[in-house]
Amino acid sequence: MTNKQPVIIRAAMLAIGDELLSGRTKDKNIGYMADRLYDAGIDLTEVRIVADDQPAIVKAVLELSEAYDYLFTSGGIGPTHDDITADAVSAAFSLPCIYDEKAMALLAAHYKSRDMEFTPSRQRMARMPQGAQHIDNSVSVAPGFIIANVYVMAGVPSVFQAMVENILPTLRTGSRFHSRTIICPFGEGVIGIPLREVQETHPETIIGSYPKFENGKFSTELVVRARDEEKLAAAAAAVEKMLADIQQ
Known part of the structure; x- marks a missing residue:
């Protein structure tokens, strides 16, 4: 199938x-x-x-x-x-x-x-x-x-x-994107390389990185998008694991 x-x-x-x-x-x-x-x-x-x-x-x-x-x-x-x-x-x-x-x-x-x-x-x-x-x-x-x-x-x-x-x-419409937002406590300089590796491992998703600077600290909002909900879930789980590994 x-x-x-x-x-x-x-x-x-x-x-x-x-x-x-x-x-x-x-x-x-x-x-x-x-x-x-x-x-x-x-x-x-x-x-x-x-x-x-x-x-x-x-x-x-x-x-x-x-x-x-x-x-x-x-x-x-x-x-x-x-x-x-x-x-x-x-x-x-x-x-x-x-x-x-x-x-x-x-x-x-x-x-x-x-x-x-x-x-x-x-x-x-x-x-x-x-x-x-x-x-x-x-x-x-x-x-x-x-x-x-x-x-x-x-x-x-x-x-x-x-x-x-x-x-x-x-209008003719296509398959809609699903998305999940993950709040990352690190700046893009910390997550840049491991996030790229996650993206390469999940090519059928789109992972957006949106930096923020508040109260003197950098953080990043990560948005994972995919048309397939299972692939979205797998990529989001990989991002969350990446963040957990950095925090160790």
Whole structure:
């Protein structure tokens, strides 16, 4: 009888915007995406940040969408001149960037209900590659979109989060990680070599080492992760034995 092989779904994220690279805006979307994908059983394997530069966006979209099961983007689908993500993603897939009829109707009704003019700038938020599917936006109506395996979402954190929650139930998911946290009273300089030996002995686990410095003393939080609970238990037991041996 053979063990069932884990299903692994891999994703990348592309955060778009000059303001991220200048430090003017502090990104809040990458951490949120990482948390939600981890919970869902999707491995976020790579993250890139690029400027509002169409060739750079096109290059990143092509590379990441080809390399991973999913690519999630944030930023650059607003109403201003530097919101060029829709143009860049359309170019990446050699598709025309159009004013989507359904998106135009949604936005026109939204602004009419608020007694606001549906200006050309606001109409830009209805632009997307021809044939794209919508990602619903329960916060500010303007939709994100899906083309192939690329999910294009807003940069504003509240809108991004709403879009993420809408797409999560539609995604293929893989085998989830299980984890165990072990508090180590030693600094990484003490445990570095024996911990590496434990990791090499248990290659199907991931052992993370997170140092702390409190009250003038170093300690380390060790987190063991694995998709197989038995392999997790074996690696955690090996870490605990390593710590007991050091204390002797």
